[in-house]
Amino acid sequence: MTLRIYNTLSREKEPFEPLHPGRVNMYVCGPTVYDYPHIGHAKTYVSFDVVVRYLRYLGLDVLYVQNITDVGHLTDDADSGEDKIGKRAAERRVQPMQLVETYTREFFQATDALNCLRPDISPRATGHIPEMIDLIQRLVDEGHAYVSEGNVYFDVESFRDYGKLSRRRLEEQEASGRVEAGAGKRNASDFALWKAAAGTGHMMRWNSPWGGGFPGWHIECSAMAMKYLGETLDLHGAGVDNVFPHNEDEIAQSECATHAPFVRYWMHNGTVLVGGEKMSKSKGNFKTVAEEIGRFGAQVLRFWVVSSHYRSPIDYTDESVRDAGRALERLQIAVQNADRYLGLPVGDETDASRSAAEELTLQTESLRRLFLEGMDDDFNTPVAVSALFGLASETNRVAATAAHRSPVGARAVTGAREQLSELLGVLGLDVSPASDAAEDDIAGPVLDLLLQARAALRQHRDWPASDAIRDGLKGLNVIVEDRPGGATWRRGSGI
Ligand SMILES: [Zn+2]
Structure with missing residues (x-):
């Protein structure tokens, strides 16, 4: 098995070979921190988190850099409009850095809740202005950039490969009217x-050889990526909206400055629509x-993301998230069934129970292979998730209704449960009952007490009171199940 990654540069899946065997230098375009993180961010950063987790699972040493854009991103994503952060700060009458601080914290709170591993380095653009000035100066010195009225522009005609990522040709861009000439540019496409x-009232300004000003958005990512990861990165990720102009311009700046390939594999994440439409305030x-997260829970939201392929555009609807919640519950129930089975008294082994256990062991191995094959095929998480469902139903077949356990069954169920936990962990999920308890350490003991009280009521044949407790808990999404060894509870809607 070899990992293959769809490279936007070639529009093909390619075997993944990092520049230095065993090491992966990876950069992902971070958020522009001027507003709350939204569902599109959830998809992007969960998707790349799965990439990082899987590469590490394969034993690769990943250095993961994901920046914070805190200056320079203009409202139209290109060269005109206002700085998004400066504009919002002025509207709110706060300093730009106050705004940046607020939304940087919000961003990390959201990604932490979604169980995304923190990047190894989270460089801020404003902390790397000297690096950007150096890079721009190199481009000026090499004749790839020119100064015009205190602005510095990249001369796109000086780079023969311009457009190789987005596959846009210069003539098309200029004909489309998307870019405007003027402001002292030689060509309309120069950026x-x-x-x-x-x-003088501009707070976001720094001295430079060309006068007081601020960096363009694209140069930030080139400067920060190359500072920490070297001239050639193994992986560069971003949302698909960033292919043009942002990532295209990163290639132009970087390759003209270093004369080395900037990125070996470009990965782009599909967009999120909400109810079939582009999200907007x-x-x-x-x-x-x-x-x-408040409505559905962080783990359900994460599961919703990994249930589709990272490159696929997805539509965010309440129904689709509820479906993800129900699907996740199936996996939770399988884990609970496994735990219940492993706590049962030992009973006799029959031919039927032995062959069911042997079948479970075989299926565990083949479903594990299916999971890994899916992940090796350009991080195909839907295939990986289908393998988990297979594992859940195989586990249920042995563990869901048994009245006692057998030694061979216990080995098989233990193996299946360990695989479920391990593979869920690769996707950044944890459905073990212990993880629920950790989130809410009072509810569990209180529910146990309630079930003890209910057992006492049932001993006195007070069925109405016993049923009232069961029904009341159902209303709180806690399902009570009466089993031969006593009642148990689990969270869920009873589906
Ligand atoms: Zn970027």
Whole structure:
């Protein structure tokens, strides 16, 4: 098995071979921190978190850099408009860095809740202005950039490969009218590396050889990526919206400065629609991660992301998230069934129980292979998830209804349960009852007490009171199950 990754540069799946065997240098474009993280961020950062987790699971030593954009990202993603952060800060009458601080914290709170591993380095653009100035100066010295009225522009015609990532040709871009000439540009497609700060009231400004100003958005990622990861990165990830102009411009700047390939594998994550439409505040369909976690739970949201392939665009609807919640519950129940089975008294082994256990061991191994084959095929998480469902139903077949356990059954169920936990962990999920208890350490003991009280009521044949407790708990999404050894509870809607 070898890992294959779809490379946006070649539009093909390619065997993954890092530059230095055993090591992976990976960069992902981080958020522009001027608002709450939304569902699109959840998809991007969970998807790349799965990539990092899987590469590490394969034994690779991953250095994961994901920046924070805190200056330079303009409202139209290209060269015109206002700085998103400066604009929002002015609207709120706060300093830009106050805004940046607030939303950087929000971002990490959201990604922590979604169980994304923190990047090894989270560089902020404003902390790397000297590196950006050096890089821009190299481009000016090499004739790839020019100064015009305090702005510095990259000369796209000086780079023969411009457009190789997005497969846009210069003539098409200029004909499309997307880019405007003017502001002292030689060509309409030239883009800003450095912008002159207008007036003296501009807070986000730094001195440079070209006067007071601030960096363009694209140069930030080139400067930060190459500072920590070297001239050639193994992996560069971003949302698909960033292919053009952001990532295309990163390639142009970096390769013209270093004369080395900038990125070996470009990965792009599909977009999220909400109810079939692009998310926007004006449409009222802007879904923040914090609110949606409050509605559905962080683990369900994460499971919703991994249930589709990272490159697929997905539509966020309440129904689709509820489906993900029900699916996750099936996996939880299988784990609970396994635990219940392993706690049963030992009974006799029959031919039937022995062959069921042997079958479970065989299926565990083949479903594990299916999971890994899926992940090796460009991180195909839907295939990986289907393997987990297979493992859950195989486990249930042995463990769900048995009245006692057999030694061979216990070995098989233990093996299946360990695989479930391990493979769920590769996806950043944990459905063991212990993880629920850790989230809410009072509810579990209280529920146990309630079931003891209910058992006493049942001994006195007070069925109405016993049923009232069961029904009341059902209303709180706690299912009570009466089993031969006594009643048990689990969270869920009873489906
Ligand atoms: Zn970037």
